[in-house]
Amino acid sequence: MAASGRWIGALRSLGRSLGQPARQQAADLSNTQRRHVGNLPVKPNSYVEDWAHKRENVELTFRFDAKTLAILGTAGIVTPYLIYQVCVTEFQTKQQKAGVPVKKYWGRDD
């Protein structure tokens, strides 16, 4: 049993050494280029696939905790609020400088 296992291993390594290395195969464009579109081989890699799956399905790993809530509060509420307030102030300051009546804006009816 063990002997047959060794034989199979030896045959596999022989096959690998006889086969053209992938890098060389890729470089030899005259042999590998095809003229038409088709299913060209991609060797899927489990690490790449898992990594992409994690990135694509963030909702599966996302957890509400103090850190994520703080980030959500800062990025989703505080930052937009500050940008909005500065934006309105900018508009109203310009109107005051130009001597035209100051317009009302949503949330700032002063």
Added chain:
Amino acid sequence: MVSYLLPSLILLPLVGSVILFFVPSSSVKTIRVGGLLISSATFMLSLLAWVFFDPSSTKFQFVYEAPWLGTSNIYLILGIDGISLFFVVLSAFLIPLCLLAGWESIERQKEYVIAFLVLEALMIAVFCLLDLFLFYVFFESVLIPMFFIIGIFGSRERKIRAAYQFFLYTLLGSVLMLLGVLMIYSQTGTTQVELLYAAEFSEMAQIILWLSFFASFAVKVPMLPVHIWLPEAHVEAPTAGSVILAGILLKLGTYGFLRFSIPLFPDASLYFTPLVFTMSVIAVIYASLTTVRQVDLKKIIAYSSVAHMNFVTLGLFSLNPLGVEGSILLMLSHGLVSPGLFLCVGVMYDRYKTRLLRYYGGSVHTMPIFSAVFLFFTMGNISLPGTSSFVGEFMVLSGTFVSNPFICFLAATGMVLGAAYSLWLYNRVAFGAFKPHFISTYSDLNRREFYIFVPLIGAVLWMGIYPEVFLDEIHASVYNLLENFSRPPIDGSLVVDGKIS
């Protein structure tokens, strides 16, 4: 004769799709060539509209009127002005390219070609319709063929989820718009756009109506935080689906702002300008940062589309001619560059059936023509001077600066981030290490693929080098649109008797 031009533009692809319906599914060649001929003929007709268009007139041209629900004062009125002209041409321009993109990779050619021809007719109708109610009907009906294109011809099992997400998001927003349309109809007794332009709504009515329209258009653009459907739909759609989604469907939202929200509710538009500015600038920065961390080629371009489309809303709500014209130009530019990038991703996907960035690298050695084309569209995405995006973004930023320098400053950081993610994307696909342990067989662009890119490249360069051709047609309509905002045009031109003096 000329008044039948727009009905012909809508009917030609519709009649073509009916004819192709009766062709047996086994006659693949007949269906493909037939679809291509019909869509090419439609494009030629749209060019006729451009040729005969009078750029000095602020009025709608090629107007066609027919009773639809005459008793209820709802008429089928078609017409185009400088704002809608190029969207009609762009819709007709992209469909033949979409059919060519799916020439070999799509199996059910009959359904594919029919879906795209129907979609073309609906899109052209949306841009030509001058009745608010019918605009709403066609605006929504565009969802149906697109739902099938994503759900049937999409790439993975997830496509069903993406199709539903696309459908429900856009439909939910639009329900509020329908209520707005009904409110307008009950107050004015008409839904004809030209009559509504003369109508005046109270301040409160304007605010309510503006919000109801905003709910629908913001989802279509898409603005934050209702953008989630877009990357999902792009990733699952076939290449041609992504092309039309980025090229035309996103513009339906910004076109809606331009055609309805801004001219019908000018006071509310001013009232909500800071809100739109804030949402847009956050979207520009957020989408650009999100793009950097994506691993899927299509998601990268989808998020970059979100950033660019929010640049467009910035320009629109700057409410000055420079910003609005820049927005229209940027929309047209995005309608060329983004499809080009999606077609580039499609070239890779057709070969390897994966869009994961990690598998690719070093294509500049193995696919030189593809890499050159991809570089060109990447530069377009960055808004390199000489490409169409540069002119649009420059005008949008100038218009926004006139309106609000602080917002312009924040938006300009989006351009820097745009350059970062675009170059990073190109670097990882075209340069970098060879990855023969993932992909060892390569194939450069074939003739069909190459010729799909040629017209797109030509159009991007034309618009980038000599944008005046396009701006000439837009000027009068934009000045007319902004009349309600009592801001004189920057160069001091005056509109007299519907003509620019």
